[in-house]
Amino acid sequence: MTSSQNDRSEAQRRDPAPSRLAYKAHRLWLTPVFRAFLRVGLPVFAILMATGWYLANPTNRYAIGEKLTNMKRSVQERPEFLVKLMAVEGATPVVDNAVRQILPIDFPISSFDLDLERMRAEIMKLDVIEDADLRIRPGGVLEVALTERQPVILWRHDGVLDMLDAGGHRVASLLDRNARSDLPLITGAGASDAVPEARALLDTVGPLRGELRGLIRVGERRWDLVLKSDQRILLPTEDPVAALEQVIALHQAQDLFGRDLSVIDMRNPQRPTLRLGDTAMKELRRMNGFEIEEVSQ
Template identity: 30%
Template sequence: MSSLRWGYGRFGRARRRGPSRAPFSLDKFVLPRWLRRPVRMFARLGEGDLKAPPYAATMLSAAFLASSVTYGAYLGGNLDGFVQGVTARTGFAVDQIKVVGNRETSEIDILDKLDLDGWTSLVGFNVETARERVATLPWVEGAAVRKIYPHTLEVRIEERQPFALWQQGSQLSVIERDGRVIVPYAGGNQATLPLLVGPGAPEHAPDFLARVAHYPDLANRVRGYVRVGDRRWDLRLDNGITVKLPEEAEDAALAQLVALDREQSLLSRDIAAVDMRIPDRLALELTPEAMTARQAALKEISKAAKRKPEQKI
């Protein structure tokens, strides 16, 4: 009986004859190659020739439940949150942040812009949105955010370069070379930057400071560059002397000032200001103490001059 129902293939395994081969070739119809294996498997399963693996029903139920939950999250607009939650709990939660390139920007401010919580997943994290938020920080010129799997974010930033401090009234700001304000001055590393005072100072400062730098001894003593009427410059030195430069021929005035100081120690005298605004003329303004001493000396000279005629009589 069995020999009428069963045959053997070349590998010795039993296979059914007759109707069992119908799904693969019905007259002139032949299934595509990629469908033959699935159809063969279901045919064997239906005829009892193939036994389902253990817990197959449980696995199919779990897969169906997971697909249903995923589809429901998609329809409800919560798919991103669902993916975040699942992947974060399977080893992809962000727990390391690497920040590169920051000198003036606080890491705390960068972390705040990343908007992370304890269960933020690296899989669904939007690096472009995070980059845009980091780029809004005052010192940041450019930013890049990169994922490093399984659980690290790398943030690279390029900061703006401070050029000077700019004072307008009571407001003091850190500015770039082109005059753009970076942040209000709050001390720290920017204390050594050149101080610019007055409207129009940032626009003219780069060229003027470069010319003053040709005289290092003078440049090291300047504590403030004051733009007067957006026409000319005053130099405030470390000993309180103000040098009033002319509107034109600034280079010649600077050279003359340095020569006088080298030959006569002009900038070390008890004076308040050196006025160079009038061509071919140098005017010195004494300090109040020097003025008092000078007036006293003039009085003594006047008294001495009056006593001389009395001595001749």
């Protein structure tokens, strides 16, 4: 064999082309996803495996939980997060005392341990409270700002005397009418649902306000006005204010309530009806009897 032939056979044996496996491995290494997996995914996977193995031990989990709890408490109990007292604003002494009883807080306490929404919900259960706003002021003060309902009328029902606000919401109960003699009185089933209409009538009653004993809700649909002289004004279901204005105008023109009348029936405003009192009825009967006797003679 010649030297040239030997060189060609040696070159064939030393072929620099990679093998199929080496070629595929090289191509895989050049893939961005594979390289990212080796750089990031594989270390993360190893860390997760090690963490899972560590947390599989209940003792280790308990120790970590205790450590985190201690760290959390150490932050929450720092002086700047402590609430030292509660200030109730806009409340009467009775309501102030009631709020403190339903919120028995043991001060000092961390602000993180105060559920302000739950506390507000508890306060709003009091009938007298219209609105409540809770916030923690600088200096460790829990401020409870209250808006109380203002009673404008009394409602007598089922042997109970309740104070109602302008919307008919119960404020509180009374044991004695004289305790709030300044408030007008309503009674009857469904009267609390018609407080705005009752107030409109009270604003219209004008010169009769001092003579008014109260308003009676009849059939949950209309009002009767009762005066101290036991005279009664029967108002219609529709537009009772206009009917009452008509009665007031008639009184101012003819001193209607100075007469011996027991009932002024305005249920049909187009045909008002007057019912005489007992004395006037007796006198009327006497006069009619006298006239009959004169004719018979």
